[in-house]
Amino acid sequence: MFTGSFTALITPFSGENLDENAFQEFVEWQIGEGTNGLVPVGTTGESPTLSHAEHERVIDLCLEVAAGRVPVIAGAGSNATAEAISLAAHAKTAGADAALLVTPYYNKPNQAGLYAHYKEVADAVDIPIIVYIVPSRTNVDVSVETMARLAADCPNIVGVKDATAELTRPLALRRSIGADFNLLSGEDATIVSFLANGGHGCISVTSNVAPRLCADLHAAWSVGDAAGAAAINDKLFPLHEALFLEPSPQGVKYAASLLGKSAPNVRLPLVELTPSAKAEIEQAMRFADLI
DSSP states (O other): OEEEEEEEEEOOTTEEEEEEHHHHHHHHHHTTOOOOOOTTTSTTTTTTSSHHHHHHHHHHHHHHTTTTOOEEEEEEOOOSHHHHHHHHHHHHHHOOOEEEEOOOOSSSSOOHHHHHHHHHHHHOOSEEEEEOOOOOHOOOOHHHHEEEHHHHHHHTTEEEEOOOOOOTTHHHHHHHHHSEEEEEEEGGGGGHHHHHOOOOOOESSSGGGGGHHHHHHHHHTTTTTTHHHHHHHHHHHHHHHHHTSSTHHHHHHHHHHHHTSOOOOOOOOOOOOHHHHHHHHHHHHTTOOOO
């Protein structure tokens, strides 16, 4: 089971090209700061604008640095089932510990289509699969009933990254599937509440720039120090909000640039942050004692 703070890694660019050295240095820094796991080429890694070759290269680079020290959940989602199978197969071959598959976007499949999509990938590739639900981006949700059906029919569908911000969802999933189904939050701002309702960890955007604090929050929770976890979350909450003032990962890449970890540039159609958003992120970083 995956537990604790997993970073949804940014993908640094040098101009329009992957900055491979910066990325690998960033991964090493994350591990050194106590991050419990790594998630390359998810939404925060700008997977929609990476070529297939770049996508696979980022996963390979991440695994090379991680070298088994922390688990790697490789982004492998697509709105085309055949493409998702191909990406998941590469994750398996490369040695990733699991594949993260976002719900198909734009197509707007119904529950029958979602079930068929995930079962097709799970049957085709023998790798643990984390279903990624983020209705704000994809406009579709996997119901508790469909998730329970997938968990029952596909032994390698082992968990969910839930970015619905519905805090009763972990309770419903635990009741329908059982305590062994891996529940990972995809919403930094609600993480303490998610853990309190039975969650196991978070795939975090904020941990790109606050890896030690995010890891410490989960460490506190794991030993029953709810007050300590809440205090860290209070310190991070302004940053959780500021990073999403404009389309992510614009905010987190700017924040990483303040730490000297990445250039702030993103690929079109994402653009540079406005001055007001930059100012709020800087203020939140100072509040968290990160700069």
